[in-house]
Amino acid sequence: MAAPYSLHVGAHSLQIAELTDTHHHGTTVWPAGETVCFYFRDLAAKSTNGLTGRRVLELGSGTGILAIYLALLGAAVVATDQDVPVILDNLRAKVDHNRPNALTGTGATSYDIVVAAHNWETAPSAALCRLARLPASSWASGINDLSTTGSPPMPWDYIIAAKCIYTLEPLPLLLQSIDCLVGS
Secondary structure, three states, rough: EEEEEEEEEEOHHHEEEEEEOOOHHHHHHHHHEEEEEEHHHHHHOOOOOOOOOOOOOOOOOOOOOOHHHHHHHEEEEEEEEOHHHHHHHHHHHHHHHHHHHHHHHOOOOOOEEEEEEEEOOOOOHHHHHHHHOOOOOHHHHHHHHHHOOOOOOOOOOOEEOOOOOOOOOHHHHHHHHHHHHHHH
């Protein structure tokens, strides 16, 4: 069952559907995601360019509320979550639904967001690591079509993991994953 959910942050209104019958944490909007949206709203307001051109990797994107908001602020975002079809399918659907032209009927000025599977207990996929080597303008070709020519890594401006730890057991896996992704 899908429960509609809206969040209004600054000039943006996000439309998210929580899937209440999946038994997965990644199909629920958590207060921490909302809080981090407001943090980035304030951070972007202090900059003349907002988040334009910033490269963001979000771990545990879930419903995508934070990744979508950051993309609407101009960041190039890679939104990741477990390789669980119901989570990734919902995330992709919400990314598409909140695309500026889908919401307003107007052309999007910038909305760079890629959805990718990433399980912390495994090494990041080669495709996910390649994203760190490409300009965001190349992401649109799709994560499976990316190739590199030995270009140096382009570091992430932010690696975000909000609302993704509910017990201490997965913490070592999260830290290991971040270490691996930073070194990609």
